Amino acid sequence: MVEKAYKFRFYPTPEQENLLRRTLGCVRLVYNKALAARTQAWHENKQRVSYKQTSAMLTSWKKQEDLDFLAQVSCVPLQQGLRHLQQAFTNFFSGRANYPKFKKKRNGGSAEFTKSAFRWKDGKVYLAKCSSPLPIRWSRQLPPGCVPSTITVRLNPSGRWSVSLRVNETRDLRLKPIKKQIGIDLGITNLLTTSDGKTFANPKNLNKLHKKLRLAQKSLDRKTKGTNNYQKARLKVARIHAKIKDSRLDYTHKLTTQLIRENQTIVVEDLAVKNMVKNHKLARAISDANWGELVRQLEYKAEWYGRQLIKIDRYFPSSKRCSSCGHVVEKLPLNIREWDCPECGSHHDRDVNASINILRMGTRVGDRRKGTPTLEGCGRSSVSLRSDCKT
DSSP: OEEEEEEEEEOOOHHHHHHHHHHHHHHHHHHHHHHHHHHHHHHHHOOOOOHHHHHHHHHHHHHSGGGGGGGGSOHHHHHHHHHHHHHHHHHHHTTSSOOOOOOOGGGOEEEEEEGGGEEEETTEEEETTOOSOOOEEOSSOOOTTOOOSEEEEEEOTTSOEEEEEEEEEOSOOOOOOOOOEEEEEEOSSEEEEETTSOEEEOOOHHHHHHHHHHHHHHHHHHSOTTSHHHHHHHHHHHHHHHHHHHHHHHHHHHHHHHHHHHOSEEEEEOOOHHHHTTSTTTHHHHHHHTHHHHHHHHHHHHHHHTOEEEEEOTTSOTTTBOTTTOOBOSOOOTTOOEEEOTTTOOEEEHHHHHHHHHHHHHHHHHHHHTTOOOOSSSSSSSSOOHHHHOO
């Protein structure tokens, strides 16, 4: 059984939009007040406020005269907002994320409805305090027999409404096993190069609309905040950003699905994208390439469809190592795309050579996990290559 989420656009009626906007506003208000209370309690008394305490705060807030509007919307999204805040603090204290930030109205917002706050009837969604079903644009049907367990309504900064239905997929999605294995070297000129010599172009979605986006942002800077013209210009910028994001995500989904269907084992480098974008000369190109999302999609799709994804250490010198004899050169600047091995004289394309080395090391890592002999070329039995292979 696989948990999946199906996302759809919907176009609410004026009454539904009014209710949903009030719900999103209340969720944002409760989240921010709880975050402020927890932050203040820590700075003043060094006390940690739990989810149970913030839930009690919410009950008291509803009784205040100036906050009585909180009782006019469903209580479930408000409680879910507090749970999300608790999860954000859990991630912060465990070192997985930064300190939680306050929610802003201009970013849209979302509201999560559990089973007690919506009704699923005849393939239609009825939210709490809403008599008519959501007018969802069904681009595809849910799997037979699947009933949503959680529904999330989201308003994007561009003004688009979307709904995500989380269901438990009961079908067996595993594909028929095949023998093909590939290594992947991620890049900017070519989005990725495989060990069998194939290259996939980088669409560079941001570059296609960069001029239009720049002009729209300059127009926004000239407007006075709070005016109607400012809101129109802000919406125009948000829609351009949404178009870039949609194009990038669509290409990534199609590419990862193709790779998963055509290969049994895929080997990639465990890149630290967050650290790489600190290089201001390459930050925009790396972000537009969408490396992190590409690897993330390969991970969960490999699990869905019965494929194997192997990550090798980011410090493995895949580009500097000769795939023929194993010799590692001292320096190989990024502007050198082809090079000859000084040891054996083999001519290499930089990206193809790197992908071949990634595949070979990935298969050894896979064998190591299965209990077979140690890695070759590094002289140690550990999967990590930081000490012996770092250049």
